[in-house]
Amino acid sequence: MEVKIRVNDKTYERDVEPRTFLVDFLREEIGLTGTNVGCDTTQCGACTVHMDGASVKSCTVLAVQADGASVTTIEGLARNGDLHPMQQAFTDAHGLQCGFCTPGMIMAAVKLVESNPDMDEFAIRHGLEGNLCRCTGYENIVKAVATAGRFGAWDVEEAAHRITVRGSGPERSGR
């Protein structure tokens, strides 16, 4: 099937099998391998991209569903050579180790912060529930998101100091 998808401000027209997922379109058809695939059940979030302004897991969106849509991937997040504040925050706060979950984590975090720039630590942790990381224990990811979101500055220690921790108790064990 013919699809026309705008990715990172460039339009791609391709003939794809109907079963092609958006992530395979990105990785295989147009060679944007920054978006990773970490599972086959839509749990891990490594493949998160933005489609028409919303964050989506591109392993669960068919390329034909994205026909006519505008997609931003991790490769398109930095502008004019400047890192997006969220990218900068991830390296400042050491919010990544192996880096495999990072593209999806950053893309999800960007939308999370846009939806509510004034989150406390619990809200950030809860808001990242669709993205798994096996390396960091999430601590520095949370710090990065807080840094980029609420404080817009690069002082990681200051940000970590200022994010509020909700009182302990059963409310925190949101499983």
Next chain:
Amino acid sequence: MTATQRAFGASVRRLEDPRLITGRGRYTDNFSRPGMSHMVVVRSPYAHAKIKGIDMSAAEGMPGVVAVYTGADMAAAGFGGIPCAWVVPDSDTKTPQHPPIAIDKVRYVGDAVAIVLAESEAQARDAAYAVEVDYETLGVVVDGKAAIEEGAPLLHDDVPGNLCFHWTVSGGDLDAAFAAADVVVTDSIRNQRLIPTAMEPRAALAEWEGAMQQVTLWVTSQNPHIVRFLLSLDTGIPEHKIRVVAPDVGGGFGSKIPHYPEDSMVIFASQQLNRPVKWTETRSENYLATTHGRDHHSEVEMAAKSDGTILGMRAKTWANLGAYLSTASTGVPTILHGLMLSGAYNIPAIHEDVYGVFTNTTPIDAYRGAGRPEATFMLERMVDLVARRLGMDPVEIRRKNLIEPFTEGHEVATGLVYDTGNYEPALDKALGIFGYDTARVGQAEARSKGRLIGIGVVTYTEICGLGPSEVAGAVGFGGGLWESAIVRFHPSGKVNLMVGVSPHGQGEATTFAQIISDQLGVAVEDVEVIYGDTDQTPMGWGTYGSRTTPVASGAIMGAIKHLKEKGTKIAAHLLEAAVEDVEFKDGLFSVKGSPEGGMTIQDIALAANTAWNMPPDVEPGFEASSFFNPANFVYPFGTHIAQVEVDPETGEIDLQRYVAVDDCGPIINPMIVEGQIHGGIAQGVAQVLWEGAHYDDQGNLMSGSLMDYAIPKAEFFPRFELGKTETPTPVNPLGVKGVGETGTIASTPTVYNAVMDALAPLGVTKIDMPLTPERVWRAISEAKEGGS
């Protein structure tokens, strides 16, 4: 960074990050080669079955299919069994054949039976479903203890009773210890099977070059040199004709140590087709075909005096090895487990029997901590049980038994000689950060109101920085454990450091650049660390066992020493001074007392690379290599404390606080070290509370995807509170110790002990991990019924 600020000890931002945060990571699956074919593995749906026949005709005729191969095809091409690299001596270890693709019989769900090659991955997958295999199913055994019982189904004809090995460790007079005991506590401990779940699934891409008779394998590996060595044994390709590249690797945690069957399959297929061949596993496939970890049953006894002095420990452990021996299978539950049973304590007598057992399950190999978490869990549970029996505080009993400070080595009953230790300051620091006394008061108050709050404490030490090569040989590891480094100054003064280790998230491209910067006075940004490519790096044994920094830094420091010496000679020549009058400081060679006339190391690099005017008997070039074989392992230590609250109505556990004080020696990059500790704690906590692989009695992996296996999310954790003490090791020049696994080793018993402390008023002493709400709720209910 200013010149006055040392790179050593600074939280330098990682040099790895720019590519990783912009989507330019070089993971194996991102690579494509011209003319590449895609491989999909047909896997057994049965845990134990004879292969009566394989009909490939339908698959072969499907669109895009290039070829279908079986195990017989690989054998006919001269491919042998996958070798095991660790055979523990004095254990009568059996090493049954492990064909890369099963030939007569499959032994676990996920065992390979055929491979399909096609133009696209989707076409290969479609065709894989069309491969028809005629199976005759056999009896199945999945449990490590049940598999050695009389009448259990036999996996390998040449392994009677499914017993791979029986290994013992023994030290001290155990009979005397138990005879002198005032109390003996016993426990059955289940250390459940875990699935490592590196976020990047495995992948392998082979390109055979017929003209050169050589192959390049890009592969998700923690140790490309080991993979190359092992490939030379089973593929028949000589080692110097094999290049193994581990580019960016998306986490490993032990599961990317082994040489896997798929490595050989893609090489075989690439040779057959004369085309590059790529394979990438799905997550569900990863859960079946990539190694698992842990899976022990243990029976443990501890003898103590009434004042809490520990006298001895006796244990039997049944270690499930899965269906075949993976690369390091046999070393994990023996050397890395039994030898660590003394932990941080004076225990005069220790004995353990370990039985390694084959079952119809995915092979078991190293998983973060690899043997030490299992040992530490056993030990720390027993210490807590003794304390509870005697009515002692868990801190008091630990303080009483901690090994006194030592700097010259300390031998424990298992025969290990720890490098250095000073355990009590770490304990005190952790107690201080936690506010232990206040927390106990708060706990008592909460208890009086019916709330179940618990505090868990663990004082641990662990063995890492693997290790002295002589010991590696003595304990049956089929390789060395030394490391190497080449430091190469280019004419412009920029530096490449080539190392044989292969970091995959631990940040040593940065850490090592900091060492070079600190020692030689070049900017961190001017150092590019090259690793993960057997053609570009000197021999080395890889990244695992928290060894990368403690061992490789020894080689880096050796090369640095050579360069300082050579630079001094060249500088003396050019400055027309005597060698002994030249000093090197902050990147400058100068005549002592007159730094203004000195030459920078970049000046010397240019002079040596051009070699227009070299001193006699000094070779041109400014490069040095060094090999470092550590004299001992290193033994980081520390104290972890956790607080939990258990909801008595639902059994839910809320992890409220987690304090970790670790001593990994001098810290090169605090930001990176803290990140390692965070991640380690998270994985260890996950074992207590959420994770567990489960097979049904037919050998089906019931926790076979991320929908069924509970990898923790951000919201599961509190903020970790970290502290440190700094005790340098004498084992390497920088005094540094490994920190990649401490968190995992300590956190499982810490949180488990906290939960048992919370449930102490109910008399609960044991619940099998993971402590799911249902299990906890049942334990609470049963305790209440029993008590009423």
